[in-house]
Amino acid sequence: MRRFFLFFVAAAAVSCSNNQTKEAPVASNIFIEQKVSEFVAQHPEWTSGDNTNEEITDKFQHEVKRWSNEQDFLKEMPLQLKSIRDTTLSGQDFKLGTFAGYNDNTRPSGSVLNYIQVNVDGILPPDISQQVKIDGKYTLEAMLYKQGSRKDVKLINVADFRGYDLGRYVFSIVKVKPIETK
Numbered sequence: 001m002r003r004f005f006l007f008f009v010a011a012a013a014v015s016c017s018n019n020q021t022k023e024a025p026v027a028s029n030i031f032i033e034q035k036v037s038e039f040v041a042q043h044p045e046w047t048s049g050d051n052t053n054e055e056i057t058d059k060f061q062h063e064v065k066r067w068s069n070e071q072d073f074l075k076e077m078p079l080q081l082k083s084i085r086d087t088t089l090s091g092q093d094f095k096l097g098t099f100a101g102y103n104d105n106t107r108p109s110g111s112v113l114n115y116i117q118v119n120v121d122g123i124l125p126p127d128i129s130q131q132v133k134i135d136g137k138y139t140l141e142a143m144l145y146k147q148g149s150r151k152d153v154k155l156i157n158v159a160d161f162r163g164y165d166l167g168r169y170v171f172s173i174v175k176v177k178p179i180e181t182k
Contacts, residue, residue: 031075033113035067036164040112046155061153064166068147074140074171078102078113078179079120081136084129095129097122097173099140112164117156119168128176137179142171 028034039060040046046056067073079099087096099120107113123145124132132138152167 028111029076030078030113031070031072032067032077032116032118032166033111035063036112036116036166039063057155060155060164061150064153065147065150068144068166068169073144074120074142076139077118078104079118079138079140081132081134081138083134084124084132095124095126097124097129097132099138102137115163116166117163118166121168121170122173123170124173128173132176137181138176139179140171140173141175141177142173144169145172146170 028037043053043056043059046053046060078101080102082098082100084095084097087094099122101113101116101118103114120140120142122140122142146169148167148169150167152165154165156163156165
């Protein structure tokens with residue numbers, strides 16, 4: 001009787017296990033890449049064929065919004081300066097730089113960075129605004145000034161391409177570090 005019970009428990013455990021192999025997340029020192037990789041690995045059923053699981057997309061939107069509140073959100077994230085414009089807020093003039101994620105063919109295979117889009121409007125202090133150049137590539141140290149909208153966070157699924165749009169955020173830039181090009 002005991003053998004029958006153990007056999008039944010083992011058979012039930014095998015039949016309940018998921019046949020899909022989960023792809024291990026890529027180890028990365030880039031906060032955003034690590035978090036997106038972990039989320040995708042935990043939800044392999046997110047996109048099956050042409051269908052997108054809206055419940056998982058909703059969960060992704062909530063997670064990204066939560067991640068953006070973390071101090072390390074932009075840690076080591078490579079961004080490219082797209083534009084700088086003058087603006088005024090509460091009677092004070094300052095420069096606002098628009099940074100965006102970019103595609104880089106030298107990144108390791110398995111990296112999701114080429115599939116992640118994030119936009120940062122950075123409030124630039126005068127000294128930093130003079131250091132940066134349009135199309136320059138940087139990592140930023142910054143503090144969240146205004147959180148992005150959850151509805152802007154989405155899965156981009158076109159033909160064989162699957163990407164992740166994390167939305168637009170406003171950060172007060174504390175420091176920029178140029179990325180060395182190879």
